[in-house]
Amino acid sequence: MKKLLIGGLCASMIAGLAACGDKTDVTNTSAPASQTTPAATAVKQALSSGIDFNNFDKSVRPQDDFYTYVNGGWLKSTEIPADRTSVGAFYDLRENAKNDIKAIIEEVAAKKDLQAGSDEQKVADLYRAYMDTATLDKLGITPLAPSLAKIDAIQNTDDLVKYFGAEQAVGGGTPIAFFVDIDSKDSTRYVSQIWQYGxxxxxxxxxxxxxxxxxxxxxxxxxxxxxxFKLAGWEKPRKSAEAIMKLETAIAEAHWDVVASRDSTKTYNKYEVSNLKELAPEINWNLYLSAIGAGQATDIIINQPSFVTGLGKLVKDTDIATWKTYLRWHLLSNYAGDLGSAFDEENFDFFARTLNGQEEQQPRWKRGVDKVSGLLGEIVGKVYVKRHFSPEAKSRMEHLVENLRQAYSNSVDGLDWMTTTTKAAAKEKLAKFNPKIGYPNKWEDYSKLTISADDLVGNEMRAGIVEHEKSLAKLGAPIDRDEWHMTPQTVNAYYNPTMNEIVFPAAILQPPFFNMAADDAVNYGGIGAVIGHEMGHGFDDQGAKYDGDGNMRDWWTESDLKAFQEKTKALVEQYNNFYVYPDLHVNGELTLGENIGDLSGVTIAYKAYKMSLNGKEAPVIDGLTGDERFFLGFAQIWRAKVKEQAMRNRVATDPHSPAQFRAIGSLENMPEFYSTYDVKAGDKMYVEPAKRVKIW
Structure with a gap:
């Protein structure tokens, strides 16, 4: 388990898949705008706006609800398929792209006599293992037997703690999660860390x-x-379930809530390993760390210390038999989707149907594609990039990133609430941003991973062990600045504060986010806002705690920090007043970082777009001015429709606001939007100038 302190663009951080769009660079915007020839300008004026007018709802005034004005027609005509909980720009790209990844996998699987141990053999056999439901039904829970035997052998608290450490790598499921990441206060080193779990x-x-x-x-x-438990043939299933519920409730009571857990300051608590016994004396820490393979660690970050203290008391006060029942449950639950169809369907029935409102399972092949992309992501990602990501797209993105960086710098210069000292530190950090576009410079090595066509659970466990060992190897090693935390086929983007990097996988660089066949305005409103969003994470309420070298330190003057916090407080209040349902509003504190990213992103993207015009008037395309195309391009990337059960879960747990508020929340604060659409007092999107939030 790896808990990354990164700001992502959208809710799902799993490896979503997507296909790239038009790869023809008809506008040649990889060259500076000042070098554009008259002929190139003429071609540019002939381009499509990149706006889909069929999605509009003209019965809604843009001044009242710009999101519905742009997307309302689509919202009315679109149904969520029975095998999904959401549709929209992000989700549809992922779904559509599974076909592209499937084509790659099936092309490999069709080959005969693949060399044992080769990347191709691993891809083919992992997919075969997942698709072979007859074998999975025959095996039942047999693949879990070795881990179940280890649980059966637990006799005392030392055995229990040892299991917590030894089994984490294979995904058995324990109440604490160990991982290795960069030290937030010394970005030149990796450090062991523990996060609440279970x-x-x-x-x-x-x-x-x-x-x-x-x-x-x-x-x-x-x-x-x-x-x-009945399917597994275990004794006293109802009594066991009630015991697990009681124990998990006690574990939950010790958990920090989602707002406290996103606070970088509160979650940075460094302990010498020798002093951990003062935090939780009931846990044999040397035994735990040795079992997990980190016995050499001298210090460790405990992200939620009071949770660990509470867990220690539970280790002491809960009988071993209950703990063993709990561990059996988590082992069974974690691997349910890799066992026979009865386990798979029951697992789906609760976690997908009951919790999220998904009516049907996705076809087996789609889940198989996700499995391959999850365990062997950069193998298929390497092929994906060759087929679906052009050098022209990467060049154009690099140009856009640098334009956004310059616009951000100019915006910092113009801030009236920040002193010169803090501005200089902010611009230094901005200059040190490391953009990663499309795919990694160094591809993942899977040579240590053994994949078998008839051992799906074993494949999962071996992959976990390889990943865990790779993580442990970081301790004492130099920082790997080529590492990516998303695959190229992921429809998402992220900012990593300890690396001060902004990362844009290839799969998000397609319409409606990035349209190689469209005018610049819609691209600045789409992918430009995405770029600005990730840059904004470097200056959100948590990212702003880190300097340009990735170290968490105070680089603000006292007065500037106070002014910044007042502005973020106003943004919290704004989003707290957005209601998803009559009984449910957005959590402004939980979503603050992402809301800052959205507001910063579209604000800076607009400035960058105006800069790109070099003082010239933008052409009218499809009857739209450049400013109109920009704002329309921004609103259409948030097009989404979500099942109510799934939406309620997201509001409770997801640091991103629901899509409609990501669109209108930022625009309500932008004077340029008001002037473009003549928004006035009395319009539903009107906010008094004194109450509009401008941060960056």
Missing amino acids: LSLPERDYYFNDAERFVNIRTAFVEHMTKM
Whole structure:
């Protein structure tokens, strides 16, 4: 398990897949705008706006609800398929691209006599292992036998702690998660870290909220565990399920909530290993770290110290038999999708149907594609890049990034609330941003991983061990600045504060985010806002705690920090007033970092777009001015429709605001939007100038 302190663009951080769009660089914007020839300008004026007018709802005034004005027609006409919980720009790209990845996988799988141990053999056999449901049904829970035997052998708390360490790498499921990451206060070194873990339900509030929905979820969860234990043929299934619910509730009580857990300051707590016994004396820390393979560690970051203290008490006060039942459950639950169809369907019924409203499982092949892309992501990613990501697209993105960087710098210069000293530090950090575009310079090496066509669970476990060993090898090693935390086929982007890097995988660089056949305005409104969003994470409420070298330190003057916090407080209040449903509003504190990213992103992207015109008037295309195309391009990237159950889960756990508020929340604060669409007092999107939030 690896908990990265990164700011991503959208809710899902798994390896989503997508296909690239038009790869013809008809506008040649990889060259500076000042070098554009008259002929090139003429071609540019002939381009499409990149706006899909069929999605509009002209019955809605743009001044009242710009998101619905741009996307309302699509919202009315689009149904969410039974095998999905959401549709829209992000999600549809991922779904469509599974076909591209499937083509790569099946082309490899069709080959005969693949060399044992080759990348191609691993891709083919992993996919075959997942698709061979007859073998999985025959095996049942047999693949879990070695791990179950280890659980059976636990006799005391030392055995329990040793299991916590030894089994984490293979995904058995324990209440604490160990990982290795860059030290936030010394970005030249890696350090061991521990994060709270161990819950089956999405977040601690699910165990305590007395609202009917949460009560029903808890009841259904106990029923689900009971059914799973019956399928496994284990004794006392109902009693075991109730015991697990009781223990998980106690674990949840010790958990920090989602707002506290995103605070970089609160979660940085460095301990000498020799002093961990003062935090949780009930846990044999030397035994735990030795079992996990980090016995040489001298210091460690405990992200939620009070949780570890609470866990120590639970280790002491909970009988070993209950802990063993808990561990069996998490082992079974974590691998349910890799076992026979009965386990797979029951797992889907609770976690997808009950929790998220998904009516049907996705076709097996789609889940197989996800499995391959998850375990062997950069093998298929290397082929994906060759087929679907052009050098012209990378060049154009590099140009856009540098334009956004310059616009951000200019914007910092113009801030009226920040002193010269802090401005200089901010610009130094901005200059040190490291953009990564498309794909890594150094591809992942999978040579140590053994993949078998008839051992799906074993493949998963071996992949976990290889990944864990790679992580442990970082301790004492130089920082790997070529490492990526998303595959090229992921429809997402991220900012990593300890590396001060902004990362844009190839798959997001396609319409509606990035359109090689469209005028610049829509691209600045789309991918430009995405670039600005990730840059904005470097200066959001958490990213702003890190300097240009990736170290968490105070580089603000006291007065500037106070002014910054006042502005972020106003943004929290703005989003707290956005209601998803009559009984549910956005959590402004949880979503603050992403909301700053959105506001900064579209603000800076607009400035960069105006800069790119070199003082000239933008052409009118498809009857739209350049400013109109920019704002329309921004609103259309957030096009989304989500099942209510899934949306309610996201509001409780996801640091991103729902899509419609990501669009209108930022625009309500932009004077340029007001002037473009003549927004006035009385319009629903009108906010008094004194209450509009401008941060960067």
